[in-house]
Amino acid sequence: MYSRTDSRKFKTISRRELLKLTPVIALGAFAIPQLQKPLLKGGLGFSDWASARLFRSGHLAPTFAESELTPLDKFPINDYDIDDPQVDFDKWTLTVTGAVQKPGDYTLAQIQALPKCTQNTRHVCIEGWDVIGRFGGARLSDFLKIIGADPTARFVTVECADDYYESLDMATAVHPQSLLCYEMYGQSLTREHGAPLRLSVPTKIGYKQAKYLTDLKVSHVLEKAGYWEDQGYSEFYGL
Amino acid sequence: MATRAIAIENVKTGEVTEAVYEHPFVVRLCHWVNAVSLFVMAGSGLQIFRAFPSFGAKIPQKDLLNWPKAFALGGWLGGALQWHLTFMWIYIGTGLLYIGYQIFSGNYKQVLFVRRDLPGVWPMVRHYFLFGPKPPAREAYNPLQKHAYTSAIGLGLLSVLTGLAIWKPVQFSWLAWIMGGFHWARLWHFLIMWAMLAFVFGHLVMVVLHGWNNFVSMFTGWKKDPEYRSE
Numbered sequence: 247m248y249s250r251t252d253s254r255k256f257k258t259i260s261r262r263e264l265l266k267l268t269p270v271i272a273l274g275a276f277a278i279p280q281l282q283k284p285l286l287k288g289g290l291g292f293s294d295w296a297s298a299r300l301f302r303s304g305h306l307a308p309t310f311a312e313s314e315l316t317p318l319d320k321f322p323i324n325d326y327d328i329d330d331p332q333v334d335f336d337k338w339t340l341t342v343t344g345a346v347q348k349p350g351d352y353t354l355a356q357i358q359a360l361p362k363c364t365q366n367t368r369h370v371c372i373e374g375w376d377v378i379g380r381f382g383g384a385r386l387s388d389f390l391k392i393i394g395a396d397p398t399a400r401f402v403t404v405e406c407a408d409d410y411y412e413s414l415d416m417a418t419a420v421h422p423q424s425l426l427c428y429e430m431y432g433q434s435l436t437r438e439h440g441a442p443l444r445l446s447v448p449t450k451i452g453y454k455q456a457k458y459l460t461d462l463k464v465s466h467v468l469e470k471a472g473y474w475e476d477q478g479y480s481e482f483y484g485l
Numbered sequence: 486m487a488t489r490a491i492a493i494e495n496v497k498t499g500e501v502t503e504a505v506y507e508h509p510f511v512v513r514l515c516h517w518v519n520a521v522s523l524f525v526m527a528g529s530g531l532q533i534f535r536a537f538p539s540f541g542a543k544i545p546q547k548d549l550l551n552w553p554k555a556f557a558l559g560g561w562l563g564g565a566l567q568w569h570l571t572f573m574w575i576y577i578g579t580g581l582l583y584i585g586y587q588i589f590s591g592n593y594k595q596v597l598f599v600r601r602d603l604p605g606v607w608p609m610v611r612h613y614f615l616f617g618p619k620p621p622a623r624e625a626y627n628p629l630q631k632h633a634y635t636s637a638i639g640l641g642l643l644s645v646l647t648g649l650a651i652w653k654p655v656q657f658s659w660l661a662w663i664m665g666g667f668h669w670a671r672l673w674h675f676l677i678m679w680a681m682l683a684f685v686f687g688h689l690v691m692v693v694l695h696g697w698n699n700f701v702s703m704f705t706g707w708k709k710d711p712e713y714r715s716e
Contacts, residue, residue, distance in 0.1 A: 249490075260707055479566070
């Protein structure tokens with residue numbers, strides 16, 4: 247195609263083509279302080295929504311051979327506050343509340359009476375590192391059965407001896423690899439790793455694996471997503 | 486391929502110049518949106534990297550490099566992840582729109598590096614880097630340019646795939662497996678970013694060298710005084 251025009255008309259054509267690009271300026275909204283926060287919150291929310299869609303209940307996280315385990319002494323101890331919140335093991339119970347038929351205090355012996363599940367799974371930290379650990383405990387889904395959790399409930403939230411708190415969506419909570427973990431590497435949990443009871447959820451990011459559990463609540467609405475979520479991390483963060 | 490061309494007569498002098506329509510609207514739109522996305526993805530990615538600037542074990546941690554906070558985006562890990570997990574959708578969306586458009590419009594022929602372009606690469610390299618003679622221009626992009634752009638699109642695809650592998654190592658465990666495992670996927674993601682930044686650097690140098698008309702063409706689509714004759 248070959249056509250002729252004059253320089254004035256060409257300027258008009260060029261300007262029209264340039265103006266078509268104005269939608270790109272919309273990205274500048276991210277530079278406006280009042281809009282930046284809600285926009286990024288929306289983006290993170292969309293990622294969470296997509297993550298929940300990508301989650302498959304029947305899909306198992308990869309498991310590893312004994313030879314691939316990270317030695318226990320090289321398993322990092324991460325917490326937001328203190329390594330050891332001085333839990334009194336003799337008095338410890340897990341207090342269950344919310345949409346359950348049998349609320350109340352559950353002992354470690356009651357949890358250990360449930361079928362034990364041991365798995366070598368990857369623990370992925372949001373910072374970028376990961377370790378492969380050996381985790382033993384009761385399936386969270388089994389525990390939810392004995393407490394009579396409402397099957398239509400949507401969330402399981404936990405509170406911890408160090409005031410940390412976390413949440414799981416129900417689909418993840420009842421995943422066969424989600425554990426109420428009381429053992430690592432075949433030994434009782436050490437205080438630094440969350441004794442006497444922690445979460446081990448290999449389909450979730452590290453900060454979801456709450457330690458030193460004291461309370462567990464089944465709920466229909468998410469009241470508190472989690473300590474780090476309240477600082478701006480993703481609410482769902484499924485792997 | 487046939488490029489839309491126009492002869493422009495200067496209203497004052499009567500002088501006639503030529504212009505060709507090189508960049509369709511969708512390409513220009515994707516180019517500028519992607520320029521912003523790349524900036525955000527690299528900046529926030531480097532801030533995320535700062536949280537664990539290593540590719541080995543956490544204990545003991547051997548830091549690879551201490552990337553300055555001034556050249557990172559998001560302020561802290563959580564902030565950077567918000568940027569990264571927001572703009573990745575814009576980045577992916579732009580990529581899909583671009584690739585879809587290029588295929589359906591046939592415009593990909595202008596950019597895609599094919600076997601026919603292979604013999605033209607060396608003369609261009611010799612011209613740019615070894616002061617060799619300038620090979621005659623026949624189309625919008627020379628063979629070396631096509632090679633660079635095609636590679637950049639390939640890097641874009643790989644950046645998304647490696648990113649998915651480290652964001653979803655359970656749901657997409659097969660992706661990490663293809664890349665040699667989770668650790669390798671993270672390293673690939675990092676290296677691909679540097680390759681992309683190297684492309685951007687070279688691209689910017691070339692934009693400066695090729696002058697104003699070339700630069701303006703990515704805004705208006707029209708390039709005045711092209712080096713090649715349109716059919």
